[in-house]
Amino acid sequence: MDEIGQKLRNARIKKGYTIDDLQQITKIQKRYLIAIEEGQFDHLPGDFYVRAFIKQYSDAVGISSDDLLEEYKSDIPNAQPTQETAPEETKTRSI
Template identity: 40%
Template sequence: MRTVGQLLKEDRLKKGFTLEQVEKATKIRAKFITAIETDNYQKLPAAPYIQGFIKNYSEFLGLSSPTILALFRRQFIERKRQNQPQIEEPLTKSAWQLTPNKVIFVLVVILVLGLLGYFYNQYQALHRPPPLTLENPKADIVVHEEILPVFGRTDPDATVSINQEPILVKSDGRFYKDIPLTLGSNTLVIESTSRIGEKTTLIRRVTRAP
Protein backbone atom coordinates (compact mmCIF):
# COMPACT_ATOMS: atom_id res chain seq x y z
CA MET A 1 0.00 0.00 0.00
CA ARG A 2 1.31 3.43 -0.89
CA THR A 3 2.18 5.83 1.89
CA VAL A 4 0.74 9.31 2.43
CA GLY A 5 3.96 10.85 1.16
CA GLN A 6 3.89 8.78 -2.03
CA LEU A 7 0.24 9.68 -2.71
CA LEU A 8 0.86 13.41 -2.25
CA LYS A 9 4.03 13.43 -4.34
CA GLU A 10 2.43 11.45 -7.17
CA ASP A 11 -0.56 13.80 -7.26
CA ARG A 12 1.67 16.89 -7.15
CA LEU A 13 3.77 15.64 -10.07
CA LYS A 14 0.65 14.57 -11.96
CA LYS A 15 -0.76 18.09 -11.67
CA GLY A 16 2.52 19.71 -12.60
CA PHE A 17 3.25 21.60 -9.37
CA THR A 18 6.82 22.32 -8.29
CA LEU A 19 7.89 22.34 -4.65
CA GLU A 20 8.25 26.11 -4.89
CA GLN A 21 4.66 26.51 -6.10
CA VAL A 22 3.34 24.32 -3.29
CA GLU A 23 5.45 26.22 -0.74
CA LYS A 24 4.10 29.57 -1.96
CA ALA A 25 0.49 28.38 -2.02
CA THR A 26 0.41 26.51 1.31
CA LYS A 27 3.02 28.50 3.28
CA ILE A 28 4.68 25.16 4.14
CA ARG A 29 8.47 25.17 3.82
CA ALA A 30 9.82 23.18 0.88
CA LYS A 31 12.01 21.09 3.21
CA PHE A 32 8.93 20.06 5.19
CA ILE A 33 7.08 19.19 1.97
CA THR A 34 10.03 17.01 0.94
CA ALA A 35 10.04 15.34 4.37
CA ILE A 36 6.31 14.61 4.06
CA GLU A 37 6.69 13.21 0.54
CA THR A 38 9.52 10.92 1.69
CA ASP A 39 7.67 9.96 4.92
CA ASN A 40 10.65 11.29 6.89
CA TYR A 41 8.66 12.43 9.92
CA GLN A 42 11.79 12.75 12.08
CA LYS A 43 12.57 15.98 10.22
CA LEU A 44 9.13 17.44 10.97
CA PRO A 45 7.66 19.11 14.08
CA ALA A 46 5.27 17.32 16.44
CA ALA A 47 2.41 15.15 15.13
CA PRO A 48 -0.31 17.88 15.36
CA TYR A 49 1.78 20.14 13.10
CA ILE A 50 2.40 17.27 10.67
CA GLN A 51 -1.35 16.70 10.44
CA GLY A 52 -1.89 20.41 9.80
CA PHE A 53 0.70 20.35 7.01
CA ILE A 54 -0.83 17.25 5.43
CA LYS A 55 -4.36 18.74 5.66
CA ASN A 56 -3.29 21.98 3.94
CA TYR A 57 -1.21 20.14 1.34
CA SER A 58 -3.93 17.62 0.43
CA GLU A 59 -6.59 20.36 0.21
CA PHE A 60 -4.32 22.40 -2.06
CA LEU A 61 -4.05 19.38 -4.38
CA GLY A 62 -7.81 18.93 -4.32
CA LEU A 63 -7.64 15.62 -2.42
CA SER A 64 -9.91 14.50 0.43
CA SER A 65 -8.08 15.70 3.54
CA PRO A 66 -10.09 13.45 5.96
CA THR A 67 -9.12 10.37 3.91
CA ILE A 68 -5.46 11.38 3.70
CA LEU A 69 -5.32 12.22 7.43
CA ALA A 70 -6.93 8.89 8.35
CA LEU A 71 -4.30 7.07 6.29
CA PHE A 72 -1.55 9.14 7.91
CA ARG A 73 -2.75 8.38 11.44
CA ARG A 74 -2.91 4.66 10.67
CA GLN A 75 0.58 4.63 9.18
CA PHE A 76 2.02 6.90 11.88
CA ILE A 77 0.66 4.75 14.73
CA GLU A 78 1.90 1.57 13.04
CA ARG A 79 5.36 3.08 12.60
CA LYS A 80 5.48 4.18 16.25
CA ARG A 81 4.42 0.69 17.35
CA GLN A 82 7.18 -0.90 15.27
CA ASN A 83 9.83 1.49 16.60
CA GLN A 84 8.71 1.43 20.23
CA PRO A 85 11.10 -0.54 22.48
CA GLN A 86 9.68 -3.21 24.74
CA ILE A 87 9.44 -1.94 28.33
CA GLU A 88 9.39 -4.31 31.25
CA GLU A 89 6.64 -3.95 33.82
CA PRO A 90 7.82 -2.01 36.88
CA LEU A 91 8.05 -3.99 40.09
CA THR A 92 6.63 -1.17 42.19
CA LYS A 93 3.73 1.23 41.72
CA SER A 94 4.43 4.68 40.40
CA ALA A 95 4.73 7.40 43.00
CA TRP A 96 2.51 9.60 40.83
CA GLN A 97 -1.08 9.41 41.99
CA LEU A 98 -4.14 10.81 40.25
CA THR A 99 -5.90 13.51 42.27
CA PRO A 100 -8.94 15.74 41.52
CA ASN A 101 -6.68 18.78 41.21
CA LYS A 102 -4.52 17.01 38.66
CA VAL A 103 -7.59 15.95 36.69
CA ILE A 104 -8.86 19.54 36.63
CA PHE A 105 -5.43 20.80 35.57
CA VAL A 106 -5.23 18.29 32.72
CA LEU A 107 -8.75 19.17 31.54
CA VAL A 108 -7.94 22.89 31.58
CA VAL A 109 -4.75 22.29 29.60
CA ILE A 110 -6.66 20.20 27.05
CA LEU A 111 -9.34 22.90 26.76
CA VAL A 112 -6.78 25.67 26.28
CA LEU A 113 -4.85 23.65 23.70
CA GLY A 114 -8.08 22.84 21.90
CA LEU A 115 -9.07 26.51 21.73
CA LEU A 116 -5.60 27.50 20.56
CA GLY A 117 -5.73 24.82 17.88
CA TYR A 118 -9.17 25.97 16.75
CA PHE A 119 -8.19 29.63 16.45
CA TYR A 120 -4.94 28.68 14.74
CA ASN A 121 -6.83 26.62 12.15
CA GLN A 122 -9.31 29.46 11.61
CA TYR A 123 -6.45 31.91 11.12
CA GLN A 124 -4.70 29.55 8.72
CA ALA A 125 -7.89 28.96 6.75
CA LEU A 126 -8.52 32.70 6.45
CA HIS A 127 -5.00 33.55 5.31
CA ARG A 128 -4.35 30.49 3.16
CA PRO A 129 -4.41 31.06 -0.62
CA PRO A 130 -7.46 29.41 -2.19
CA PRO A 131 -7.05 25.94 -3.71
CA LEU A 132 -6.90 25.95 -7.49
CA THR A 133 -7.14 22.80 -9.63
CA LEU A 134 -6.99 23.05 -13.40
CA GLU A 135 -8.65 20.09 -15.08
CA ASN A 136 -8.02 21.32 -18.61
CA PRO A 137 -5.36 21.89 -19.69
CA LYS A 138 -3.59 19.86 -17.00
CA ALA A 139 -0.18 20.62 -18.49
CA ASP A 140 1.51 22.48 -21.34
CA ILE A 141 0.06 21.11 -24.58
CA VAL A 142 0.01 21.45 -28.38
CA VAL A 143 -3.41 21.71 -30.07
CA HIS A 144 -4.82 22.44 -33.51
CA GLU A 145 -8.17 23.94 -32.48
CA GLU A 146 -8.83 27.67 -32.45
CA ILE A 147 -10.75 27.48 -29.15
CA LEU A 148 -9.47 25.85 -25.96
CA PRO A 149 -11.94 25.05 -23.15
CA VAL A 150 -10.33 25.94 -19.82
CA PHE A 151 -12.02 24.58 -16.70
CA GLY A 152 -11.27 23.56 -13.15
CA ARG A 153 -12.30 24.25 -9.58
CA THR A 154 -11.41 26.51 -6.67
CA ASP A 155 -12.94 27.88 -3.48
CA PRO A 156 -16.56 28.97 -4.17
CA ASP A 157 -15.86 32.30 -2.45
CA ALA A 158 -12.79 33.04 -4.58
CA THR A 159 -12.65 35.04 -7.81
CA VAL A 160 -10.94 33.58 -10.88
CA SER A 161 -9.34 35.31 -13.83
CA ILE A 162 -7.63 34.05 -16.97
CA ASN A 163 -5.07 36.48 -18.33
CA GLN A 164 -6.61 39.12 -16.02
CA GLU A 165 -10.11 38.59 -17.45
CA PRO A 166 -12.60 37.67 -14.66
CA ILE A 167 -14.70 34.54 -15.18
CA LEU A 168 -17.71 33.15 -13.33
CA VAL A 169 -17.18 30.78 -10.39
CA LYS A 170 -20.20 28.56 -9.67
CA SER A 171 -21.52 27.76 -6.20
CA ASP A 172 -19.62 24.44 -6.21
CA GLY A 173 -16.34 26.21 -7.02
CA ARG A 174 -16.19 25.14 -10.67
CA PHE A 175 -15.35 27.51 -13.50
CA TYR A 176 -15.31 27.27 -17.32
CA LYS A 177 -14.16 29.53 -20.14
CA ASP A 178 -13.53 29.05 -23.87
CA ILE A 179 -10.23 30.74 -24.71
CA PRO A 180 -9.43 31.71 -28.33
CA LEU A 181 -5.90 30.78 -29.36
CA THR A 182 -3.55 32.46 -31.80
CA LEU A 183 -1.16 30.47 -33.96
CA GLY A 184 2.02 29.69 -32.10
CA SER A 185 2.60 29.97 -28.38
CA ASN A 186 -0.17 31.11 -26.03
CA THR A 187 0.41 31.73 -22.32
CA LEU A 188 -2.54 31.28 -19.97
CA VAL A 189 -2.27 32.75 -16.48
CA ILE A 190 -5.06 31.37 -14.28
CA GLU A 191 -5.38 33.15 -10.95
CA SER A 192 -7.68 32.47 -7.99
CA THR A 193 -8.00 35.25 -5.38
CA SER A 194 -9.55 34.88 -1.92
CA ARG A 195 -11.76 37.49 -0.28
CA ILE A 196 -8.76 38.94 1.59
CA GLY A 197 -6.52 39.03 -1.47
CA GLU A 198 -4.53 35.80 -1.09
CA LYS A 199 -3.74 34.40 -4.55
CA THR A 200 -2.98 31.07 -6.18
CA THR A 201 -1.61 31.17 -9.72
CA LEU A 202 -1.21 28.48 -12.37
CA ILE A 203 0.48 29.02 -15.73
CA ARG A 204 -0.11 26.93 -18.85
CA ARG A 205 1.66 27.31 -22.18
CA VAL A 206 -0.49 26.18 -25.08
CA THR A 207 0.89 25.97 -28.60
CA ARG A 208 -1.58 26.12 -31.45
CA ALA A 209 -0.23 24.32 -34.49
CA PRO A 210 -1.54 24.97 -38.02
Protein backbone atom coordinates in the same frame (compact mmCIF):
# COMPACT_ATOMS: atom_id res chain seq x y z
CA MET B 1 4.06 5.78 5.86
CA ASP B 2 5.84 6.96 2.73
CA GLU B 3 2.71 5.85 0.85
CA ILE B 4 1.06 9.05 2.08
CA GLY B 5 3.93 11.06 0.68
CA GLN B 6 3.80 9.17 -2.60
CA LYS B 7 0.08 9.89 -3.00
CA LEU B 8 0.66 13.57 -2.30
CA ARG B 9 3.66 13.72 -4.65
CA ASN B 10 1.71 12.05 -7.46
CA ALA B 11 -1.16 14.50 -7.01
CA ARG B 12 1.29 17.43 -7.03
CA ILE B 13 2.91 16.23 -10.25
CA LYS B 14 -0.50 15.62 -11.83
CA LYS B 15 -1.40 19.25 -11.06
CA GLY B 16 1.89 20.36 -12.62
CA TYR B 17 3.20 21.91 -9.40
CA THR B 18 6.84 21.97 -8.36
CA ILE B 19 7.88 21.90 -4.72
CA ASP B 20 8.56 25.63 -5.03
CA ASP B 21 5.03 26.20 -6.37
CA LEU B 22 3.58 24.26 -3.47
CA GLN B 23 5.68 26.22 -0.99
CA GLN B 24 4.21 29.45 -2.39
CA ILE B 25 0.66 28.08 -2.28
CA THR B 26 0.76 26.48 1.17
CA LYS B 27 3.39 28.64 2.89
CA ILE B 28 4.89 25.39 4.21
CA GLN B 29 8.69 25.37 4.15
CA LYS B 30 10.21 23.44 1.27
CA ARG B 31 12.15 21.12 3.61
CA TYR B 32 8.91 20.04 5.29
CA LEU B 33 7.18 19.41 1.95
CA ILE B 34 10.10 17.22 0.89
CA ALA B 35 10.03 15.38 4.24
CA ILE B 36 6.30 14.70 3.81
CA GLU B 37 6.80 13.33 0.31
CA GLU B 38 9.60 11.09 1.56
CA GLY B 39 7.56 9.89 4.54
CA GLN B 40 10.07 11.35 6.99
CA PHE B 41 7.52 12.71 9.41
CA ASP B 42 10.08 12.74 12.22
CA HIS B 43 11.72 15.69 10.41
CA LEU B 44 8.66 17.84 11.11
CA PRO B 45 8.20 19.86 14.31
CA GLY B 46 5.57 17.54 15.82
CA ASP B 47 2.44 15.47 15.29
CA PHE B 48 0.15 18.50 15.18
CA TYR B 49 2.20 19.97 12.34
CA VAL B 50 2.35 16.67 10.47
CA ARG B 51 -1.44 16.46 10.44
CA ALA B 52 -1.87 20.15 9.60
CA PHE B 53 0.68 19.98 6.78
CA ILE B 54 -0.86 16.81 5.31
CA LYS B 55 -4.25 18.54 5.29
CA GLN B 56 -2.87 21.74 3.78
CA TYR B 57 -0.84 19.86 1.16
CA SER B 58 -3.76 17.64 0.14
CA ASP B 59 -6.11 20.64 -0.12
CA ALA B 60 -3.59 22.41 -2.37
CA VAL B 61 -3.31 19.46 -4.77
CA GLY B 62 -7.04 18.71 -4.76
CA ILE B 63 -7.26 15.39 -2.97
CA SER B 64 -9.19 14.47 0.16
CA SER B 65 -7.17 14.69 3.35
CA ASP B 66 -9.53 12.42 5.31
CA ASP B 67 -8.12 9.12 4.04
CA LEU B 68 -4.53 10.34 4.29
CA LEU B 69 -5.00 11.51 7.86
CA GLU B 70 -6.67 8.23 8.78
CA GLU B 71 -3.77 6.34 7.22
CA TYR B 72 -1.28 8.50 9.14
CA LYS B 73 -3.20 7.95 12.37
CA SER B 74 -3.19 4.17 11.90
CA ASP B 75 0.52 4.09 11.05
CA ILE B 76 1.87 6.07 13.99
CA PRO B 77 2.83 4.03 17.03
CA ASN B 78 0.63 4.38 20.07
CA ALA B 79 3.12 6.32 22.10
CA GLN B 80 2.55 6.77 25.78
CA PRO B 81 2.20 10.40 26.77
CA THR B 82 5.35 11.66 28.39
CA GLN B 83 5.09 12.83 31.94
CA GLU B 84 6.76 16.11 32.56
CA THR B 85 8.24 16.61 35.97
CA ALA B 86 7.96 19.96 37.62
CA PRO B 87 11.24 21.67 38.42
CA GLU B 88 12.33 21.31 42.00
CA GLU B 89 11.37 24.19 44.18
CA THR B 90 14.28 26.29 45.37
CA LYS B 91 14.33 28.34 48.50
CA THR B 92 16.07 31.67 48.72
CA ARG B 93 17.55 33.09 51.86
CA SER B 94 18.30 36.66 52.76
CA ILE B 95 21.58 37.34 54.44
